[in-house]
Amino acid sequence: MDTLALLRAGNLAGTQRLNLACGLTEFPPEIFELADTLEILDLSGNAFSSLPDDFGRLHKLRVLFCSNNQFTELPAVLGQCPQLSMIGFKANQIRHVPAAALTPALRWLILTDNQISELPAELGLCTRLQKLMLAGNRLTALPESLVACTRLELLRIAANQFTALPDWLFSLPCLSWLAYAGNPLCEHNETAALTQNPIPHIDWASLSLRQQLGEGASGVIHQAAWQPSAEQHDVAVKLFKGALTSDGLPLSEMAACISAGAHPGLINVHGKIHDHPENAIGLVMALVDPEFRNLAGPPSLDSCTRDVYAADTRFSLDTVLRIAHSIASAAQHLHARGIMHGDLYAHNILHNDAGKSLLGDFGAASFVADSGRAQALERIEVRAFACLLEELLTRCDTPDAALQGLQQRCAHTDSAMRPLFTEISQTLIALQTLAVA
Incomplete structure (x- = not known):
């Protein structure tokens, strides 16, 4: 039986974590029968546009994922869940974030890849906030009240409409991981960096892909044989997916890789892929020894x-x-x-x-x-x-x-x-x- 069938049959009593991704358009009421134990709920990959008004009955819920659904507003009912500390609504169609949706326990908020142009000032009341992920929206500013979020450590605002970083951002005592590429404030620098750091073009025909070495949010890495002349070289090839990631845009990543230059503590970039049959963008890099x-x-x-x-x-x-x-x-x-x-x-x-x-x-x-x-x-x-x-x-x-x-x-x-x-x-x-x- 699949998870939904097990849920409806009452066979998931005592469950702490529930994943449902099966094209649902309505919230299964049987989930409420797990209210006394359910802590992590993943409803990503469905077709939800709302949550029930009594969602707060899930009083032990700590983590909620609703990515890749059809929400146009962050549900205000989230605020009814006193222990909800991680909220993930990536890749929806959210335009509005009501203050009522924000919980005092909030540590980790993911609103990547939506249509948000403004955030409520009440976000600054979420003083436990440590991660705020907002890449791929329409923001031009952040609420100044965020200066009160002194525990904030990771902030992702890449691929928005910022023309400057706010002064108060530099006073946050714990901020450690900041990404803001793909905004108007640094578009010129990204373009200039590629111009000032020309990189060889490597013909796709000179590469023979071998086994996959890894896959991340921005692309897939393969081991490959590169034969620019009579001599063959073992290299790594990264093909970018071209889609927005939680950190930003793959094109921004490629610009930074190319501009980084050579250093013993970095992976050397040999060149940029040219003439890929599907026009994919990618880089040819040094192959890291498997002992690493x-x-x-x-x-x-x-x-x-x-x-x-x-x-x-x-x-x-x-x-x-x-x-x-x-x-x-x-x-x-x-x-x-x-x-x-x-x-x-x-x-x-x-x-x-x-x-x-x-x-x-x-x-x-x-x-x-x-x-x-x-x-x-x-x-x-x-x-x-x-x-x-x-x-x-x-x-x-x-x-x-x-x-x-x-x-x-x-x-x-x-x-x-x-x-x-x-x-x-x-x-x-x-x-x-x-x-x-």
Whole structure:
């Protein structure tokens, strides 16, 4: 029996998590029979345009996903659920967000790929908010009341209509992961970056795709053989999907990858695919040795903004210093080229047992549009580095007091007091030297 049939037969009593994706147009009333246990409800991929007026009967609900439906308004009835902390309504047709829909427990709000032009000032009352994902809407501004959301760590406003970033944004003490590419405020920089960083065109006919290596929100990566001449090279090919992601636009990602240039802590880009039979856009990149693996997994529903590491993950101090310096140096290089990575996380870092690391995934990368804001934007990314360093130190066999001090400086609640990546890199080199001595 499928899940809907089991639900209607009364066979799901005691369920804490329920997923229903079967073209539904009306809310199954049998869901209310799970009210005393249901915590996570996923109704994505249906044809809902509303929720029942008594939706608040689901008094234990913590997480609700309603992506890829037909809502034109964020349902006000969500506000009836006192424990609802994660709301996901990606890829609907939402134009209006009523204040009544916002819950005091809200930590994670996903409204990506809708038609929203304005958010209510009451969003600032959601002081537990940590993640706010708004890419692909029609916003020109954010409510200034968000300055009260001092726990906000991740903000996605790419592919909207912003002509400037608000001043108050730089006063948020915990903001660490910011993506704003694809807005009028940085369109010129994206275009100029591609002009100033020409990249070789690689004919599709010279590539032979092999096994798939991975798939992300923005594209699919394959291992491939590249034969530009008599000599053949093993490479990685990323074909972009062309659709909006939760972080932004694939074209913005490609512009950032091309403009990043060469660095030991980045994956080298060989060229841009030319003459694809379906006009797909893509990049040809260096093939990463299979000994490299992800440093951690992405955040879970419970961890919200923190990556999830394998339970037995441990690092020596030497490995921590190597990883930290490699990533700080890569970030220093990117900011020197006017690029904010926007997603500096362990799950976007590949590493091997020797501590060599590569920072990947430029899906949230943004060009620094205002040189006067360059250091302020960099210090936001430094806070992301502080989170990474904290995670590494927590799993370090012999944590170092000086390294802990650096982490605390990078995490300073007054962003102006944080060091820049140049200083961070220099400090880490000095600490590596002392560790060897």
